[in-house]
Amino acid sequence: MTSQLFDKIPAFDKSxxxxxxxxxxxxxxxxxxxxxxxxxxxxxxFEHGTATMRRSWPRRRPLRAPWKSRPSS
Structure with missing residues (x-):
């Protein structure tokens, strides 16, 4: 069986x-x-998502950070 494999090797030539x-x-x-x-x-x-976010949220930054409390007057 192994010799059959070695016999077929030359058939696998340039073509x-x-x-x-x-x-x-x-x-x-x-x-x-x-x-x-x-x-x-x-x-x-990404560009489409960025444009959608800019249209839906026109402000560039929030007025205050949501985790900070309001200044007491």
């Missing part, structure tokens, strides 16, 4: 290696595209 390299290249390109699209979506989602 087989080219096929493997082409598939690895395709997978790498696909992963790069997915990563780029995820980064673009994340950036767009």
């Amino acid at each position: 087989g290696m080219d096929s493997v390299m082409k598939n690895v290249s395709l997978v790498a390109r696909t992963n790069q595209t997915v990563g780029t699209e995820m980064a673009d979506y994340t950036k767009q989602s």
